[in-house]
Amino acid sequence: MQLISVISLTFIPLLIGFILLYGTFKQVPTYESFVEGGKEGIKIAVSIIPFLVGMMVSISIFRASGALDALMKWIRPLMNAMGVPAEIVPLLIIRPISGTAALGMTSDLIAVYGPDTFIGRLASVLQGSTDTTFYVLTVYFGAVGIKKMGDALKVGLLADVFGIIVAIIVVAFVFGTK
Amino acid sequence: MVNYIWVFMTIIGVVFALINGTMAEVNKAIFDGAKEAVTLCIGLISVLVFWLGIMRIAEESGLLKSLTKLFRPLVKRLFPEVPPNHPAMGYILSNMISNMFGLGNAATPLGIKAMEELQKLNGGINSASRSMVTFLAINTASITIIPTTVIAIRMTYHSASPTEIVVPTIIATIISAAGAIVIDRYFYYRRSRKG
Numbered sequence: 001m002q003l004i005s006v007i008s009l010t011f012i013p014l015l016i017g018f019i020l021l022y023g024t025f026k027q028v029p030t031y032e033s034f035v036e037g038g039k040e041g042i043k044i045a046v047s048i049i050p051f052l053v054g055m056m057v058s059i060s061i062f063r064a065s066g067a068l069d070a071l072m073k074w075i076r077p078l079m080n081a082m083g084v085p086a087e088i089v090p091l092l093i094i095r096p097i098s099g100t101a102a103l104g105m106t107s108d109l110i111a112v113y114g115p116d117t118f119i120g121r122l123a124s125v126l127q128g129s130t131d132t133t134f135y136v137l138t139v140y141f142g143a144v145g146i147k148k149m150g151d152a153l154k155v156g157l158l159a160d161v162f163g164i165i166v167a168i169i170v171v172a173f174v175f176g177t178k
Numbered sequence: 179m180v181n182y183i184w185v186f187m188t189i190i191g192v193v194f195a196l197i198n199g200t201m202a203e204v205n206k207a208i209f210d211g212a213k214e215a216v217t218l219c220i221g222l223i224s225v226l227v228f229w230l231g232i233m234r235i236a237e238e239s240g241l242l243k244s245l246t247k248l249f250r251p252l253v254k255r256l257f258p259e260v261p262p263n264h265p266a267m268g269y270i271l272s273n274m275i276s277n278m279f280g281l282g283n284a285a286t287p288l289g290i291k292a293m294e295e296l297q298k299l300n301g302g303i304n305s306a307s308r309s310m311v312t313f314l315a316i317n318t319a320s321i322t323i324i325p326t327t328v329i330a331i332r333m334t335y336h337s338a339s340p341t342e343i344v345v346p347t348i349i350a351t352i353i354s355a356a357g358a359i360v361i362d363r364y365f366y367y368r369r370s371r372k373g
Contacts (some may be wrong), residue, residue, distance in 0.1 A: 008344040009346050015324070026328070030235050036234055038231035041226030042315070043228075055215075056211045057207075057212050058211075060214075062188070065190075066195075067191050093183070097183070110342075111335055115337035125343055127328050128325030128350075140293045140313075140314050141310075141314075144297040145322060146306050149300070149305075150311055155314075155320040155365055159358035170346050
């Protein structure tokens with residue numbers, strides 16, 4: 001498991017170094033391209049503010065009122081039996097439906113339970129390794145006017161369930177369940 | 179759907195607060211939650227600017243194009259109904275590569291182009307073709323190499339090692355993408371057996 005941490009640590013710096021060298025070799029105006037691309041980053045960060053404010057306020061209300069605790073108490077035995085921490089259930093429900101809402105929930109879980117806990121790491125991996133099935137289906141099929149999705153929704157949702165199980169196993173295996 | 183969930187959580191929270199007498203906490207939560215969200219987005223700016231800047235270099239140097247070539251033989255096998263030199267193949271590949279590097283904004287238009295090309299192959303009928311279902315299965319499994327946003331969030335909340343989740347995320351994403359392909363194939367063979 002030590003090895004996985006070492007690879008995780010060196011991967012990004014090496015990749016950045018490689019991209020910069022490759023760009024220089026191909027005579028790309030690296031710094032200017034970097035600045036141009038970076039401007040897009042500001043736009044994205046600012047444009048997700050309303051999504052996150054909406055979702056995080058709603059979750060805060062839900063939790064501060066005690067409703068979340070009540071829900072947890074109710075589903076905890078079932079979830080524990082399956083090895084899933086009850087705290088991540090709202091994230092699991094929202095993940096296929098809305099990417100930005102899920103981002104809000106992931107942030108909330110990391111803020112409350114800490115990034116270096118089982119729940120924090122699981123939320124991190126889940127956010128990174130799954131996607132918004134409903135959004136993808138709606139946008140892509142909508143764009144070309146497909147009305148009959150066939151098995152696409154079933155396949156997408158089953159793949160989501162499978163992806164969630166895989167994420168739990170991988171995180172438990174690499175970091176343990178503390 | 180997200181509209182209902184959003185309203186549901188808020189309303190249940192307020193009703194619960196009425197019954198439980200936790201109104202003071204809820205009042206505080208409204209403003210704390212909003213503040214937290216904005217603080218978080220400002221924290222995200224640093225990583226997003228840096229990563230999208232680096233990715234622009236990868237794009238302009240032709241690195242993404244080379245990767246596309248590298249993956250072509252593999253992807254050809256996933257879409258047996260698409261002729262290898264059809265423009266759909268190029269868009270499918272570019273969409274997957276953009277997704278891998280966390281360039282969601284670049285990936286979506288490419289994905290839509292891919293769907294348009296697949297629709298041409300589909301003969302203009304309004305039900306999904308086999309290739310479309312496969313394409314979307316892979317897309318929803320979302321193969322990620324660098325989960326940029328997640329790293330930024332972990333940094334914001336003082337993780338001892340924000341990037342420690344990179345390799346686990348790659349492992350999880352590869353297994354779940356493989357699973358998505360198997361599930362897709364299973365449904366395809368079930369369909370074709372029924373005729």
